[in-house]
Amino acid sequence: MTELSPESDGEFESVLAYLKESRGFDFTGYKRSSLMRRVRRRMAQTGVASYGEYIDQLQVNAEEFAALFNTILINVTGFFRDSDAWDHLREDVLPAILAERGPEEPIRVWSAGCAGGQEAYSLAMLFADAIGPEAFRQRVKIYATDVDEEALAQARQAAYTPADVEGLSERQLEQYFELQGSRYCFRKDLRRSVIFGRNDLVQDAPISRIDLLVCRNTLMYFNAETQTKILERFHFALTPRGVLFLGKAEMLLSHTRIFEPLDLKRRVFRKALHSPVGYHHFVSPPLPQRRAHDDSGWQELRESAFSASPVPQIVVTEGEVTALINQQAEAAFGLSERDVGRPLRDLDVSYRPVALRVHVEQARLERRSLRIKDVEWRRGGETVWYEVHVNPLLSDDKRMLGVSVVFHDVSWARQLRADLEHANRQLESAYEELQSTNEELETTNEELQSTVEELETTNEELQSTNEELETMNEELQSTNDELQTINDAMRERSLELDEVNEFLESVLTSIPGGLVVIDREMRIKAWNRGAEDLWGVRRDEAEGTHLLNLDIGLPVTDLRPVVREALADLDYRAQIVLDAVNRRGRATKIRLQCGALHAPNGTSQGALLVMEEVPDA
Template sequence: MARKVSSKSGAAVSLASAEAPAKPAPDAAATAPSTVSGFPIIGIGASAGGLEAFEAFFHACPMDSGMAFVLVPHLDPGHQSLLTEILQRSTAMPVVEAMDQVAVEPNRVYVIPPNREMSILNGVLLLSVPEQARGQRMPIDGFLRSLAEDQAERAIGIILSGTATDGTLGLRAILGAGGVCMVQDPATAKYDGMPQSAISSGYATHVLPVEQMPAMLLELNKTSVFRQKLPAIVPDKALSGLHQVLLQVRSRTGHDFSLYKKSTISRRIERRMAQHSIEDMVVYARYLKANPAEARVLFKELLINVTNFFRDPEAFVALKDAVLPTLLAGKPADYSFRVWVAGCATGEEAYSIAMVLQELMDELRQRRIQEPRIQIYATDLDEDAIIVARSGSYPPNIVQDVTPERLRRFFTKDEAGYKIKKEIREMVVFAVQNVIKDPPFTKLDLLSCRNLMIYLEPELQNRLIPTFHYALKPDGVLFLSSSESINSHPELFLALDRKWKLYRARHATATARLPATGALPRAVEASGKPVEVAFDKPKAANIADLSNRALLQAYAPPSVTTDARGNILYVNGDTGRYLRPAPGLVSTNIVDMAREGLQLELRTALLHASAESAPMLNREVAVKTNGGFSQVNISIRRLPSGAGENLLLVSFQDIAEHDTPPGMPTRAAGRGKRPAASAERARVEELERDLAYVRETLQATIEEAQASNEELKSTNEELQSTNEELQSSNEELETSKEELQSLNEEVLTVNAELNAKIEQLGGIQNDMKNLLDNINAGTLFLDHQLHIRRYTREAVKAYRLVATDVGRPLGDIKSNLDGEDLQAELQTVLDTLIPSEREVRTHDGAWYLARIQPYRTLDNVIEGVVLTFTEVSDFKLASEKARQSEARLAAMQLATEQLARQLSDGIVDTVSEPLVVLDGELQVISANRAFYRYFQVTAAETVGRKFYNLSNGAWDVPALRQLLDNSLRRDQAIDGYELEHDFPGIGHRRLVLNARRIVTAAGTTELILLALVTIG
């Protein structure tokens, strides 16, 4: 329960742990438990998407951080968890599944087993079988609460990716104990339900991406709050800096925390200092002076609201069974049962008391006992907490604290969680109040203030307890926490239950009139003795007041003041002759208490006076007293009231026998029958008035009956309409039920299909494993950062891989390749998506074909690259031999061709007729000596030139060109072609040309052999 602490100037703090430690002394409750580990214990909770977050966290976490990590994910209770095996690949720290009674050690990771709940006590993990149904379990909240109670300010809670709200209440407990709460940035979470819930509730001290959390933990581990336990007394050197900080807070917010326990407030301040990397309080005080916003944030840090429903359930059982029935006994229906919950935080404790009282009211109603009216006042200094309390909306996590019966009875379920029903909400009035500075509520039957005084200095405690005593009625009950007591003021209270701290107020003469002022009263002296409260008597009586009282007593008639319905509010004088207690249930209505003869007149007079403003004066009525009737005058006047109430003053005055009633003739003594006649007429007039009244009453009754009948008809029509709407709603619900049943069947079908798909994928995975193991090709699967995702056993021949290398960058692994670095080529393929191949050689001389291809999913999404190594040593050796054989064969062919060419050249040169060899482009390759001699040209002028260009174009004859083209392309020979032409230097000649197509041994080069024969 959040608790507020206020000082003389109005400072207030709400700082209570999630579960109040059950210790006898207040000081013990305000400090950390005696058994605290010498290192921080980190509780990490996650749900959907938590595996990726866990891996990212431990990738960035060093193995020698000096901290212990306890993981609480949501696991399937029916399947064995593989989380420890998976996370072991991400960290060098040992990752183990938690076991019962195992002491937590630093630099280790503990994972909760499936279908277990886990808590921690004195640094030892405790496992238990869950009691709640599968869908209602909150394992993260449960562990973080126990961590906060066990480790106090050393506790650190982290919430990662997940759905719903599990972990929010656990962070609230850690924050209240002085620990640190980290939440994954929702933008980086796969599912942001749990992070968003913790952030929106205001329980996140750090919102970071997962990768940055280990670095922040290392920084926090350097602060004093984690290095060693704070002393109970702050040293003088630190006290000066603390006072400077408090001075800045007071100047910025108007609240003074000087009377708050220094050890606790120092922890709160150091937590803010750690967030700004400030180690000296004096420096932090200067920082506050330069940054006014930080002072307000620090003030909110000191107003942490930590509470839950039905804290200490046994205390509420004692309150319900032993205390409240006694307080409620004998209370009438119009009695207002007043309760004050001081420091209500977000309203859980106020609503808890309201639910207990409502249950008692239901029991009284079943026993047909009139129950009183309940009024609960719940106050807190934190306006934000009051806003939450007024809304009455709470997360689903409250199922851990509220029984299913109370959830059904007092809450309605919505998408966000649970909402308090209207009947409970209307019982509680929430308000912002400083419990120390502001005046308290008074005339209380019950005052609940739990876990507040343990955070106050003794001086402030001694001032607060008398205020609570003053606020309570005689025999009212004070309800404290198990860590608080009233030992400094035993004379003010009587203990009802010392274990659960229930006390009854004792109001003696000296203590019943304590003033409720801003400066709280002191009921004891410094020596501890009660202070006798003396009140000064007035030196002289108020003469006007005494005179008025004497006149009223001597001359005013007996009268009563009533409301418009006749309920008596005040009695003046002796009204016993006219009013008497009515038999049956006690009633204070003037008509019920009127004696015989007055009831009809009073009822009529009250109706008349309520409807009209004119008074009714001196109405004569015969009243039966002491066996006879006597005449009485009744007067009814309306009284002015500033509150808008209709108050009536009813006066009674006896008529003496010698008095003449108004409107009656004067009695004459000496006339015999005259008085009798007058009495008879008076009796007749009285009977006529009674008859007229009865008629008027009957008419009014008839009119009221008719109006009631019309209202009943209208109500009946409304009920019929409501019934039809309910029937329509019922039909819609039936339809929705059928739709839900159909949807359920579809879900079952989809579930069966998914199970079949899972089995199929399992078979495919097995086939793929055997395929990769038997293709004798090394394969490496790399992600976008070229980190190893998976590899086959043959890949170790190219890279020196071990099982723990999965997840590491490939560049960090030493390869067995000779001078080969595939890193750049891998990145190129990843960037361009163009596959690449190359041959590589290992240190042992083996050759491999390295093929790099993009890794494509079934959705054609690139998620990395695949590197395969196929051994090609045998192929490489065979290729080398074939290459050498081809080289030798080519050399032999070259030598043969050279020999043949030399032979052919010799044969051509020995021929006496001119010969020329042309290539496919009719370019001269060679010619014999007869050609050079006959046409008087040189080799330089002939070889390498076009045949048509020789001898100044003498051979450029179209018919000859066509014949040569046909000979080359169509393998046609030229026989006996005659050519006459004037050749430069030799004159006119007549030649016969013969040509043949020649193919070389390689079958690629085409040549033409042209022979020239001179005929004149």
């Protein structure tokens, strides 16, 4: 391929812009040198010379996107890759994580950039070894994400070739895999604890409350600015004592303010508690600057306060991606921590109990708070009424960060208002009763009179309906009699047809010699008993068969012209003597009489053939 000039950098940016616009992949944060090298490699494979031509290729060939993404997103992984680092994770890091948590406390793990799933299943084996398979199923959730849908599809299958599992021991293969055909499949009961999903580290919201975050040899593909952005998201995702495990080609020397090294050689870091990145960095404007000694525990305090808020609350990003869900929202609307990071449009709460997306969009565009009153929600057999507050979240420089949605339960206020209205109506009714007892008695009398009249009217209507039913019953009886008459006629006709058929069968049986009736295509329509005796072919075998295809002792050459002449000429009559072989295999002479079969309308509908043996002289 011809070397591209520096002037083509602008065209390369247009390729990235087209990928983002048409497929939603944002590669602008990747290192330009390696990204451009991989795109050029794919262009060389397709024989395209310029970036403009390659955009045209992408527009006309949708399959080219998959080939390009496979070239860009190089998914190189394996089970327990870099064994020394994984040994350190097994012997030192995991025991420390487990020691800091109770024996039944859940553990959340995130494998970012999981590729074909080997890293996620390596983590599953590590935790199952540490706490046992039963406790693993009860306590551990491993979230494995990637931007490559093809790699995620492979990971979900959890099936690997012998070459893929070469690095695993016999014990690991026996304990955690089942051999199905030629592939090793990860255990289904443990597989349920590994959740795969698409997540773009640059654009999508991070998964929250993570105890161990594994992102190995993924950051090295991004430029420094994008790495900083991703690491700040990782910092937000981790719990206060969460651990970050990177690949050997990645360092955090420029991010020591938010991560502390536990083992720099093996790239194991712990989240720094007193770092400037916190909960507000992603979802709300920053709080006023405070003194250093007041910062301790702020992030954990914010997260705990939000989660324990007594009212359901959901926070979405500027791009309408679900960033936070508190415990009350999870309980009220059937949400869970898995919904964090999903687009708002994919959640049921986006359209019930209220069309939420419209109001979120309005609050975002108009940058003002909205209030939605009298929102009804049925939950567990009871009705709850909410007043929904939709508030835009702005930074100090008025930049839109996201939108907060708060559901205030106003059922008690609505019930109180209803009770007050009911009590007021009762007081008014009592006052009116005291002032107008006579009027009420007259009204009651009128109502009774009206009721009597209504009952009389109803009785008349019932009488009319009864008469209509009687008339309908008579009509049905008449119809039934007619049907009975038709049925009797049909039965008589059927008996007549049976008699005719029996008569015709008697005629065919009584005719001496063999009688054969054929249609205009020379297919046999009737074959009497004489024909059966003469040729040894049963009636059910002969009928429906072409006359000239029937394997009997008649000479076809002599028979064909006679039959065709009878089919063509209504007045044709012929009698010939043919040399034949009878059913016993003896040579004999057959006298054949052939004539046309006349239809009632005067046309020919076939031919009649009468055959009999000529006795020896």
